[in-house]
Amino acid sequence: MTWRKVLPADVLRAYEDFSSRSLARIPSALERLIYIASTRDYNSGLYHHEGLAARFDPVAAAKALEYAHVEVFRDVSLMPLGQLSEELEKYMQSAKEEPLAFLTAWQNLEPYRVAIPMHVDPTAAELFVSNIKIALAVLRYRLPKEPDHQSGASLPPSPAPRSLPQFRS
């Protein structure tokens, strides 16, 4: 990516180390994005990775994480919807939550917004949010449908019909 041309040498070394040691082990781009975002402090916006900060200058390490975040974010936000839906499905399975609960939480709480880097193209950020919303809708549509309660085929027998209580006027 273009940004690598302007990275200082120590940041570039930290970035390459982080990419080969940590990111390479994570199979999908979406999971990589969530992982890098988790190294950022929500209050200060600063990145910290224990291992990386021990091997490199902490400032360079934080910069490397920031660049890695932007790069992975770019990949995810420009991903075709089909691929993004697959990655989201894999992430949902790895989270070991009930799919319906996962989708409801993600659609209502929108936790994926914390994965947006601070210094990013605003339209790319909107595209990312938009694509995740659509991918969630795709996954919800693909969920096995709940049994039809109207048919009564798998329901226990209903109690005998009772008449409504009569009120005296």
Added chain:
Amino acid sequence: MIYLSIFAALVLFFALVMLIARSLYWEPDLNIAGLPSTDAAGQIEANDAMSFEILLRAFGDDDQRFITALGDKHVERLLLFERKRIAFRWIRRKSAEARSIMREHANRAREASDLTVSGEARLAFRYMELLMLCEMLSLSVFLFGPAGLQKFAIQTNMILSDIKRFGNVVAPGADTVTS
């Protein structure tokens, strides 16, 4: 006279449609700062590349084919709504960048001594062309959605690149902080 009235009515109608379209899709739900000021040249280059890729995704029809194959009307409507929103945002951003370049150019031109009439006319012509394309693109997106308008959007992007070159200024990320 009747034809003229009909033409005027059509123009007014389209202007009204454009106003409604803009107000409907003005949803600045993200307020994210632009790229940091350090390494500005590399970041502007990266931003331009990113902007072009957003164009390809927002105005392309790959995602629409995927969703159509899925066969759910709700998801199709959601895709159309979301893509329109992104497309309108992209168009607004391009016209804002162009305005910013022209403003910057006008400021520089006041003090410049080597201006040429042909150069200025060419720049003004390209700027008008870009604004017109942006309006037409907005209208098309509003009426039909952005899918399939990729060539149109690429042309708009090319004209903006020309304006940047002619104006001899670098666009300072006109949309970096959104309303």
